[in-house]
Structures are given as C-alpha cells and as structure tokens.
Amino acid sequence: MSIDQNTAARVAKLARIKVEEAALPALAEEFNTILGFIEQLNEVDVEGVEPMTSVTPQRLKRRADVVSDGNQPEAVMKNAPDAREGFFAVPKVVE
C-alpha cells in the first residue's frame, strides 16, 4: 500500500488541514513510513476475534434524559474568537 501525492492531498482535505502543494511529497513519504510500520498487523491471525469496544468490562453508564446543566451562555461563549449577540460567528456558509 503506497500513498501518492494525490492521496496525501485528499487526506489533508478530509482532515481540514491546509497543506501547501510543495509539502505534499514529504507528507506522502511520512505516511508511507508510518503505514509501512502498521502493515505488520497483517501478520496477526484475527479470524473470529471481536474488535475491542471497551477496555474494561463495564458497559457505558446511562442516566435519565433530563437537563442537568446549562443556562450559562456567557461562559459558553467566553472563549469564542468571534461571538455576537449570543451566537458564534463564522464566515458565510450558505450563498
């Protein structure tokens, strides 16, 4: 399995990280090194083995579906790079 520059560009796009064209060859090479290391997993016989969903035997806890917190819009907005009138502001999304 080898990653070319197009794949590297596609992954960067999926991850929403801007990568300059010039940086793609080195990135693709790094991916290949890491994926080459991961390839060892193909040696393991995993026939009939369940993928782990929880490392401890307990199941996820449940609670009543009720409001347990809230009513603090100032605290929620406090760290926003751009907040206006109680909303997070972002560039135009819909034309």
Add this chain to the structure above:
Amino acid sequence: MTELNTLGLAEARDALRKGDTTSKELTQACLSAIEGAGALNAFVHHTPEIAMKQADAADIRIKAGDAPDMCGLPLGIKDLFCTKDVPSQAGSRILEGFLPQYESTITSNLFGAGAVMLGKLNMDEFAMGSSNETSVYGNVINPWKVDDRDLTPGGSSGGSASAVAADLCLAATGTDTGGSIRQPAAFTGTVGIKPTYGRCSRWGVVAFASSLDQAGPMTKSVRDAAIMLEAMCSHDPKDSTSVDLAVPNFEALMTGDIRGKKIGIPKEYRMEGMPAEIEKLWADGAAMMKDAGAEIVDISLPHTKYALPAYYVIAPAEASSNLARYDGVRYGHRATLAAGDGVTEMYEKTRAEGFGPEVQRRVMIGTYVLSAGFYDAYYNRARRVRTLIKKDFEDVFAQGIDAILTPATPSSAFGLGEMTDVDPVQMYLNDVFTVTVNMAGLPGIAVPAGLDEKGLPLGLQLIGRPWEEGDLLSSAYALERAAGFVAKPSKWW
C-alpha cells in the same frame, strides 16, 4: 532543615502535621525554585497568586486539625488539565488564549483536598510526543546532564518530570496515553504511575485518544505516588468510562511485603538490539524482587510486538476525531482570513496554523485509517489485535501472576534534537515497553532503579492486575527499597 522544595509529599505532609513548617513556607520555597529554573522551561504558566491563596487556606485547615493528606502540598499541573480561568493550552498554539470556564475533575479533587497549584507545566503538543520537542512553548530540558548536551526529559509529560526531578514542586500531575507518564519518569529518576483505565476521571482533561488516556501522579517516591493517586481518583458521572469502585487507601496497602508473590518476566520484551545496560538492569530488578521473597516466573505475552503498530492506528484514529473540535469557532485560535474565504478555508487555515507538524501528521494518519475503504483493513484490524493484546495479559494473570516486571524504556534520556532527522517511527519506539499497558487498560508504574554508565537514570516498569493499584504500589515499594535509588541531578540551571 533541608530546603523545603526538595521534600516529597509524605515528608512534607508529616512536617505540616507536626507544625514544623507551613504550606506558605513550602509554597514560597517552590516558587523561588521555579523562578530560578527558567532554563528548564518546565513551568509555562505561573500562578503564584493562586498558590499563595491556596496555601493560606490550607494552613488554616491544617491548624484546625482535619486536613486531608494532600492539604497544603504545592504541585505542578500539566497543561493538559483544564484549570478555571488559568491558561490551559495542551502545549498547542491552537488553544492560545483559552481560559477554561470550568475545572477538571482531577484538579477539583486535588484542590478540594487542599493541594496548592504552582502553575502549568510544559508538555508535548496534545500529549503527542516522547521528547517534549513538539510543544508550542519550546523544549523542556532534563535537569540531568552528563556533558554539554541538553537532554530530553521524555514526553509527553516532560515538564512534569523535569519539574519534579529538579525539585521545583513536590509532585505533579501527568497523563499517559502510550507511556507519557512512565517514560519521562524513567528519564528523570522519578516515579510515575498510570492507573487502570477508568480510575481517574478524564473530564476536563484535553482529549488525545479517549480509550487510552489516563491521568496519574509523577512523584519523588512510590509512597508519594500512592498518596497523590488516591486524591486524584474518583467516580465521576461526567466521564462515562469512570469506574464506580471505592478508592482504597493506597498508602495503607503499600506494605512492601512481596513474599510469595509471582512476578512475571515476559520473554517478548527482550527486544533485539536491547542495550546490555537495560538487560542488566532488568535482571538486577528481578534478582532484587527474588531476594525480597517473590517468585520469578518466565511468561509469554505473544502479541507484544504488535502493540505499537496497533497503537499507531487506534491513537491517531481517536485523535483525528477528538481534535476535530478545534475549528476556530468556539475557542482558541482562528486564522486571519482572506477576502472571499468561506468556512472551509477558515477550518483549513486555522488548523494548519494552530497544529504543529506531529499533531497534523497524526490527525491525518487517523483520518486515513478511518476513511472509507480502509476502516476495516486498518482500524478494525487494530481493534482486533488490541483484543488479543489484552487477552495475553488476562492469560498470565489467570496463571496466578501478580505483577509483570519490564524495562520502562529502551534507553536512557537522549539529547534534544538527536531524533529530529530520523523517521517518526524511530521516535515512536520509545514507547515500546509502555504502550501495551494502555492497550490493555492496566495499571503500570515506573520506578527509578539505577544509573547507566553515563550517569543517567534508568527505570523499571511494573504492570499490575486491573484495579489492583494498591498491590502494584506495594510491589513497586519493595523494588524501590531494594534498588535504593537516591541520586539527584546536580544543579546547573
């Protein structure tokens, strides 16, 4: 009296109880030590006002006579923990200026018990690194030095390890996703324990890989680790994986009596090319435990070799999902946009500017292994292998093994910058002995056990049964006593 900042938690607690010193004096001693240790770059956000206020409150509590063990003891807090109104950046540019409006459960527990916060500690960005070279704050320097090179304190809890080893604080919090408490502890001659997954609440701790992340204490002795771990642990409804189990008095369980205990030596940890010094340290450790009355048993953990590659699928996969929240909308950095840039450009530019190279690399690897067409081949296969890794441990514990003894790291601390030109996988190999423990959710502790021929500390790791940290600490205490490690770095900073 020795300088107060050089005390451990237990000694300081006892001195406070006897009225030999005050929290204020302890805190002041640490604050001046920190002031004189800028060269180590361990503390990156200083909170002396908070510290002095907490110290005053602690002294009143101690005088009243009902103070918990941690009351009045000055600590460093890893930058990964959200602390209310105090910068909490996870060592990343993307969280520059972020002031949490809440307190993590662990720091709440510690401060509730009267502990004092001296400031926030440097770390690898988002806890991704083994040398503390990926931090936005710059490298942390190991107080241990044997020539003119600056050495790494390890990572990701490098600031915590350096601060504890240099006596800038009595102890520190750390977190461990693949070895980030135990590897830096080993590199600095300190003690670090990662408890069983679910013991410490993850609420308010910036997430890296949620199925692997656990917090724990980094301390000057095993006894200190027991004291601080107990204060950190709790059942927390705000973390759905937090376990609803009583937290024992770990210090009381720490008898150091290991007569009749079965200590396993896993043959798969004898890696090819292992330095002779590490092999000797390991053999010496086994001999010491045998002398203390334990039975040494050869065991096999057949899937050990696959833990690291499986980790480098699972951890990046979870990171790519967890770090999707850094989008420049709700908190942290937002890139300056060009005219006509839409929301996608905002995300892409913000994340390119805000994340350093190692974080970008892991987020993208995670994105790739989770992407359509590769999910089964990479992610599901890694999760199957993880099941097998855990089963390896279950099998040996079912045979009656009480604890497993291994080296903590494949080498002693290396020079900063020495791994820059090698491929990322070489750096990942630092975690080869520790990562299995996270994959299986088990408790593991690093104990300083000796010096290498250069004079740098080396650590051994003990791995325990799930939820039996008390028993593990007891074995670690026996090892600590037998090894008698007392060396300290000489002050050059």
